[in-house]
Amino acid sequence: MERRTIPASDALALIEREESHFWDHKSAQSKGTVIQKIAAGLANSDGGEFIVGIEDKGKQAVGLDRWQGYGSIEDATIVLEALARDIEPPVPYSI
Structure with missing residues (x-):
C-alpha cells in the first residue's frame, strides 16, 4: 500500500461534500462493524x-x-480488515 498526499483544496472538497445515498464519510475512530x-x-x-x-x-x-486520517499505514489496516472479512459476497474497494 502506498501513502499519498493530496492538495489541501482536494481534501477540503472531500470534507465539505454533503453525505448522500452515494457518498458517506466516517471517523478514523469508527469500528470495523460500522465500516x-x-x-x-x-x-x-x-x-x-x-x-x-x-x-x-x-x-x-x-x-x-x-x-484526521491515520498516523501510519499500519493503523489503517482496520479498514482493510473490515472490508476483507465477514462480508459475503465480498465488496469491491480501492485505497
Whole structure:
C-alpha cells in the first residue's frame, strides 16, 4: 500500500461534500462493524463511495482539521480488515 498526499483544496472538497445515498464519510475512530455496514449498504444498493478519516460536522474540529486520517499505514489496516472479512459476497474497494 502506498501513502499519498493530496492538495489541501482536494481534501477540503472531500470534507465539505454533503453525505448522500452515494457518498458517506466516517471517523478514523469508527469500528470495523460500522465500516462493514456502510460498505454492505452501498453494495446492496446502487453503489457509492465512502472515506474513512473525516470527523463529523458539529465536532470541535472544523475545515481541514476534520481530516484526521491515520498516523501510519499500519493503523489503517482496520479498514482493510473490515472490508476483507465477514462480508459475503465480498465488496469491491480501492485505497
